[in-house]
Amino acid sequence: MQNHQFPINFLESLLNEPGFDHQNFVDTHQKNDSPTSIRINPFKKTSTKTGEQVPWCADGLYLYTRPSFTFDPLFHAGAYYVQEASSMFIGHILKHIKPEAPVNIIDLCAAPGGKSTLLNSAMTPDDLLVANEIIKTRVPILTDNLARWGTANTIVTNNDPKDFGRLTGFFDIVLVDAPCSGSGMFRKDPDAMDEWSPANVNLCHQRQERILADIYPALKEDGYLIYSTCSYSHQENEDILDWLCSTFALESIRIPVNKEWGIVESQSTKKEAWGYRFYPGLVKGEGLFASVLRKRESSGNLTSFKNNKNQKVPHNELDLIKPYINDPSAYYFFKVNEDWMAINQQHKESLNLLQHHLYIKKSGVCIGKLAGRDLIPDHELALSIIVNKDAAVQTELDYDQAILYLRRENLNIDEAKKGWSLMNFEGHTLGWAKLLPNRVNNYYPKELRILSSPRPSSKEGER
The missing domain is CATH 3.40.50.150 (Vaccinia Virus protein VP39)
Structure with a gap:
């Protein structure tokens, strides 16, 4: 100053x-x-x-x-x-x-x-x-x-x-x-x-x-x-x-x-x-x-809108999705292209109305996409409070491991369990990794990874 x-x-x-x-x-x-x-x-x-x-x-x-x-x-x-x-x-x-x-x-x-x-x-x-x-x-x-x-x-x-x-x-x-x-x-x-x-x-x-x-x-x-x-x-x-x-x-x-x-x-x-x-x-x-x-006045009534193009939900796919969600009955599931999404059940009609009038970039939580009978889980699901943590392995990382993970670098983890794992630090989830017999596939999003050296910009967030 x-x-x-x-x-x-x-x-x-x-x-x-x-x-x-x-x-x-x-x-x-x-x-x-x-x-x-x-x-x-x-x-x-x-x-x-x-x-x-x-x-x-x-x-x-x-x-x-x-x-x-x-x-x-x-x-x-x-x-x-x-x-x-x-x-x-x-x-x-x-x-x-x-x-x-x-x-x-x-x-x-x-x-x-x-x-x-x-x-x-x-x-x-x-x-x-x-x-x-x-x-x-x-x-x-x-x-x-x-x-x-x-x-x-x-x-x-x-x-x-x-x-x-x-x-x-x-x-x-x-x-x-x-x-x-x-x-x-x-x-x-x-x-x-x-x-x-x-x-x-x-x-x-x-x-x-x-x-x-x-x-x-x-x-x-x-x-x-x-x-x-x-x-x-x-x-x-x-x-x-x-x-x-x-x-x-x-x-x-x-x-x-x-x-x-x-x-x-x-x-x-x-x-x-x-x-x-x-x-x-x-x-x-x-x-x-x-x-x-x-x-203190009314601007009129909202014109009613009925969505006659409701998506037909493939229930065979939905059955593969639901185990990853806590209390799946509380959510409305829908697809955007190949991605499965979830929003609180009570907002289904509002979502349909807003989709009719507005350009929507994100709705609820992105769960992921299916490859055959396997879910490739999305990063949003890992960070959400709706994820069923019992549906995946959970791996607790120390600080150095967490930074390696956030840099999207290779990790050496002594974990007997294999498969999709939530990568946690102090009990809070950072994202997904897939634990394989001889390596760990780091699924932290490329666009979010830490690129800077340990003297970063300090203006994250704000306003």
Whole structure:
């Protein structure tokens, strides 16, 4: 940060923002490094990660030192997600608005997947999460992160927000973590300063309005819209709330926060809509703005859709698949090309509906494909929480073996049992290998293998 200067006019633009402390803000950016925080996967609990708890997130931890995440097998197993602490506040909001009844939730601007996994952590199998990413090149990291999280109640889509207008009233909760000017990430990513300008703020404001207008019909009456940015700009935050409340039948919802957390509560100028501002130096985290509004009108009824092209499931194949799944009666099985997939049974109709309207990149968990009467299991199945671990050999690896496996290198394992094996580290599965009489075939995906030396990039996860 010492080598970067704030953009011209940036600090002046913040002088009248709620809770802004000029000197504290400057000192924090110049003198303090960003804290390192992770969020534990509640479906894959690990007791080996310790740190100070993030006040607004029960599963969030500030680590005392930043480890080499690339060389931590538990990171690859999906036991935790590296996420900026302020962003975890979205989970706090969800805790206060999510009903007990099953809900459909969409994370509209989802990549790389931090907020999608955060939402998913608070969901039950009865709830459905749609994680959408408009930029095609960012979809793979989103699917990888959700696959690591391990649940089957997720669908990844690659659509423009306007495409969701056809899904009238389908979602109970909509999260729009909107593309923004990025000023809240200046400390973590000083290069972002080069992109900031008043003109870019204005451009982002216009894009945010378009995105919100496009997704609005898909939110059902009495449903909740969570809006967030990583910007400090009034134009991208409180002004957007005023625009929302003036344009649509939305009411602001106030979320309880502890004063000791250092979060600044704000209200918009015209409609007095509630927002929550995070400033480095006041909170242990980066810049964030978050808010939640409730829809008080109907956008009409969703046009009914009956799928008359239901796939005929070859039961002889299905009988070979089911032993690999815990409680197979809880899942709907279907094929995409040669791959067998599973999603929670209660989401079958929603999947058919979404397939009719959207471009789907991933549904539930990929189980694998059959070769004769043998299943070639998919990496997603290994990382999932639905895999029947009794259906395969399990091999516990020490740290050095785990790193060799994650590099997709050769392993020497003294294992009497042969066949498909789940390769585990500290009880958490990393992937598959096939144990043969004289060798081990490493099936860790080539595109995921560790390529770097033991001084890796430290920006896995985030947001």
